[in-house]
Amino acid sequence: MTLRQRLxxxxxxxxxxVAVLLLWFDAATHYExxxxxxxxxxxSRLAELQxxxxxxxxxFGGELEPHHHGPGPPRDGxxxxxxxxxxRGGDGPRGDGPGGERPPRRERRPxxxxxxxxxxxxxxxxxxxxxxxxxxxxxxxxxxxxxxxxGAAVATDAPLWPGEDVLVLLRGAGDxxxxxxxxxxxxxxxxxxxxxPSSLVWLLPTAAVxxxxxxxxxxxxxxxxxxxxxxxxxxxxxxxxxxxxxxxDEVGELAAAFDRxxxxxxxxxxxNARREQALREFLAHTMHDVMIPLTVxxxxxxxxxxxxxxxxxxxxxxxxxxxxxxIASLLRDLAAAARLDAAVVELERGPVDLGGLVxxxxxxxxxxxxxxxxxxxxxxxxxxLVIDADETLLEQAVSNIxxxxxxxxxxxxxxxxxxxxxxxxxxxVTVLDDGPGIPEExxxxxxxxxxxRDEARTRAPDGQGLGLHIAQRAAALHGxxxxxxxxxxxxxxxxxxxxxxxxxx
Amino acid sequence: xxxxDKRILLVEDDRELAGQVKGRLEEIRCDVTWWxxxxxxxxxxxxxxxxxxxxxxxxxxxxxxxxxxxxxxxxDVPVLVLSARGETSAKVRAFQLGADDxxxxxxxxxxxxxxxxxxxxxxxxxxxxxxxxxxxxVDRRRREVTVDGQAVELTRVEFDLLSALAERPGEAVTRxxxxxxxxxxxxxxxxxxxxxxxxxxxxxxxxxxxxxTVWGIGYRLADEVPA
Numbered sequence: 001m002t003l004r005q006r007l008x009x010x011x012x013x014x015x016x017x018v019a020v021l022l023l024w025f026d027a028a029t030h031y032e033x034x035x036x037x038x039x040x041x042x043x044s045r046l047a048e049l050q051x052x053x054x055x056x057x058x059x060f061g062g063e064l065e066p067h068h069h070g071p072g073p074p075r076d077g078x079x080x081x082x083x084x085x086x087x088r089g090g091d092g093p094r095g096d097g098p099g100g101e102r103p104p105r106r107e108r109r110p111x112x113x114x115x116x117x118x119x120x121x122x123x124x125x126x127x128x129x130x131x132x133x134x135x136x137x138x139x140x141x142x143x144x145x146x147x148x149x150x151g152a153a154v155a156t157d158a159p160l161w162p163g164e165d166v167l168v169l170l171r172g173a174g175d176x177x178x179x180x181x182x183x184x185x186x187x188x189x190x191x192x193x194x195x196x197p198s199s200l201v202w203l204l205p206t207a208a209v210x211x212x213x214x215x216x217x218x219x220x221x222x223x224x225x226x227x228x229x230x231x232x233x234x235x236x237x238x239x240x241x242x243x244x245x246x247x248x249d250e251v252g253e254l255a256a257a258f259d260r261x262x263x264x265x266x267x268x269x270x271x272n273a274r275r276e277q278a279l280r281e282f283l284a285h286t287m288h289d290v291m292i293p294l295t296v297x298x299x300x301x302x303x304x305x306x307x308x309x310x311x312x313x314x315x316x317x318x319x320x321x322x323x324x325x326x327i328a329s330l331l332r333d334l335a336a337a338a339r340l341d342a343a344v345v346e347l348e349r350g351p352v353d354l355g356g357l358v359x360x361x362x363x364x365x366x367x368x369x370x371x372x373x374x375x376x377x378x379x380x381x382x383x384x385l386v387i388d389a390d391e392t393l394l395e396q397a398v399s400n401i402x403x404x405x406x407x408x409x410x411x412x413x414x415x416x417x418x419x420x421x422x423x424x425x426x427x428x429v430t431v432l433d434d435g436p437g438i439p440e441e442x443x444x445x446x447x448x449x450x451x452x453r454d455e456a457r458t459r460a461p462d463g464q465g466l467g468l469h470i471a472q473r474a475a476a477l478h479g480x481x482x483x484x485x486x487x488x489x490x491x492x493x494x495x496x497x498x499x500x501x502x503x504x505x
Numbered sequence: 506x507x508x509x510d511k512r513i514l515l516v517e518d519d520r521e522l523a524g525q526v527k528g529r530l531e532e533i534r535c536d537v538t539w540w541x542x543x544x545x546x547x548x549x550x551x552x553x554x555x556x557x558x559x560x561x562x563x564x565x566x567x568x569x570x571x572x573x574x575x576x577x578x579x580x581d582v583p584v585l586v587l588s589a590r591g592e593t594s595a596k597v598r599a600f601q602l603g604a605d606d607x608x609x610x611x612x613x614x615x616x617x618x619x620x621x622x623x624x625x626x627x628x629x630x631x632x633x634x635x636x637x638x639x640x641x642x643v644d645r646r647r648r649e650v651t652v653d654g655q656a657v658e659l660t661r662v663e664f665d666l667l668s669a670l671a672e673r674p675g676e677a678v679t680r681x682x683x684x685x686x687x688x689x690x691x692x693x694x695x696x697x698x699x700x701x702x703x704x705x706x707x708x709x710x711x712x713x714x715x716x717x718t719v720w721g722i723g724y725r726l727a728d729e730v731p732a
Contacts, residue, residue, distance in 0.1 A: 416721025
């Protein structure tokens with residue numbers, strides 16, 4: 001629910017009960033005024049009414065004459081009298097007291113917006129058992145009976161929602177005679193006794209408040225929307241820009257709170273970046289520190305190999321050489337994996353001489369290939385093939401493919417690396433071998449870009465999966481195609497293809 | 506081992522590694538000067554008279570990259586850079602500053618020797634008209650071929666084939682490239698035909714296995730006696 005809707009609903013929800021309460025209160029005061037009027041009229045003329053009733057009980061009942069001429073109460077109250085509106089005053093003992101509430105009504109009526117004036121009150125008489133003395137009298141309501149029997153001189157009704165019809169039961173004087181109770185029935189006077197103005201003008205302020213509230217909500221809603229957009233922009237800029245929403249209201253405070261939170265996030269991000277940088281430097285230093293002794297180790301192993309001659313000694317040294325070479329390759333893979341696992345992999349692209357890269361890779365693995373008795377050959381084009389790539393990553397990718405082909409081959413096996421220019425300013429590096437190859441379904445899995453490094457590790461614990469996975473990722477990051485397939489020689493054929501760098505200038 | 510008789514400057518701070526490298530290079534009769542730290546090279550005379558510099562990037566004293574910058578200001582000597590950190594930026598920077606080649610640690614002594622040799626011999630190859638490999642001589646301008654001084658008669662295709670391989674002795678050339686660039690594509694441009702031509706060429710060149718088959722690739726002019 002939007003703020004505006006919420007305000008509208010809340011306002012309506014608050015207004016309706018208040019209006020109902022007001023209307024009820026208005027009706028109740030009207031009713032009470034009506035009661036007071038009947039009681040005052042009836043009370044002041046009770047003796048007169050009693051006398052008239054006792055004189056002729058059966059004929060008693062009907063409209064109460066405003067000015068009584070003699071003790072005879074009006075006769076025949078069926079239907080509205082056309083004797084003109086009752087006049088003010090009368091010669092009863094009225095004039096002041098409760099009856100004083102009556103005059104304004106007569107004066108205001110002509111200008112009143114409502115219909116005809118209420119009919120004059122009517123009166124009926126009842127005996128001790130509430131049997132009407134005359135015909136046409138309505139039954140006395142139960143509530144009034146009980147009140148009257150309890151001894152009250154005046155019994156009044158208390159309806160839940162006071163209507164326009166008012167009933168009052170008066171106890172006559174004395175205990176004898178047939179006319180013991182008088183029921184007076186009248187109407188409330190819309191112009192008298194209420195608390196609300198008779199016109200609906202009082203609704204105007206309510207409506208005005210309602211509209212004012214919605215109008216007041218508008219700038220707030222606008223500011224909230226601006227804050228929403230500013231927060232979105234700030235988040236997109238990695239919280240580098242504050243929301244820039246000033247103001248002393250709650251929206252301003254919210255903006256300030258968000259800016260503080262943004263600073264916190266930025267600080268954490270910077271902290272993480274610092275940590276990542278430190279970790280990377282640590283890794284680089286470690287690599288440096290490990291690679292030097294590893295080079296020395298390789299040197300010693302090569303010397304040992306030269307001295308070992310043939311037989312078991314040679315086998316052991318070659319095996320040690322293989323392991324040393326593998327460790328170096330694994331370390332490079334781990335360094336590459338650390339880069340590839342970063343949240344944002346940044347390629348350090350630049351012009352790369354692909355022929356030179358292939359030559360370096362082949363030279364790197366040829367000594368170990370020779371020891372493993374695998375023939376490793378390469379062909380590069382005559383014209384320099386320059387592509388746009390991250391040299392370290394691409395070299396590692398090609399190196400992994402070549403090393404896999406060498407390492408998993410058998411003595412007497414072959415590995416060929418061919419670097420060629422293709423039609424349409426594209427390059428292609430093909431590595432093929434006559435080794436055992438990789439089963440079809442495993443190939444499909446390796447080619448799957450969603451193939452995880454952990455899976456790669458468990459599936460091929462000796463690192464074949466990891467190497468190919470890194471090659472895969474590196475190629476994908478460059479936008480190069482990497483294809484794995486069976487070679488025509490029964491082994492594996494891996495192909496990396498992509499565009500040649502545009503000539504500069 | 507082929508004798509090189511070359512002078513090399515080795516700048517490497519790790520004593521053990523430097524000793525090994527020096528030893529390996531001396532095996533191929535190179536004269537190695539070793540500097541265990543980076544030095545400022547303000548004048549050409551600060552640099553020993555060498556034909557190759559092997560330069561580590563992480564050095565005490567002056568850094569490898571700074572030395573490379575100094576060096577390029579006073580000399581055109583080939584520089585082989587050694588790096589252990591494997592960062593693209595350092596490599597790119599080294600190439601920008603004029604390095605000719607680089608190697609990442611750890612490397613095999615064999616690998617180093619191979620690279621040093623390739624670097625030192627490169628200018629000698631060039632694109633000369635006459636290519637000589639052991640007893641074989643190919644005069645590409647005059648289209649004449651001799652084996653051990655004896656002239657050999659070759660067809661046009663056979664000569665073009667040999668000439669193409671002789672352009673880079675020792676390096677493999679793919680069959681696809683040869684059939685596209687040497688054979689007449691309209692008449693007999695298939696790799697099968699190429700094999701037939703190679704077979705005839707081999708017969709004509711005699712016993713000294715000059716045209717070698719390279720598995721998975723194609724052919725090469727063998728510059729050394731095959732093992």
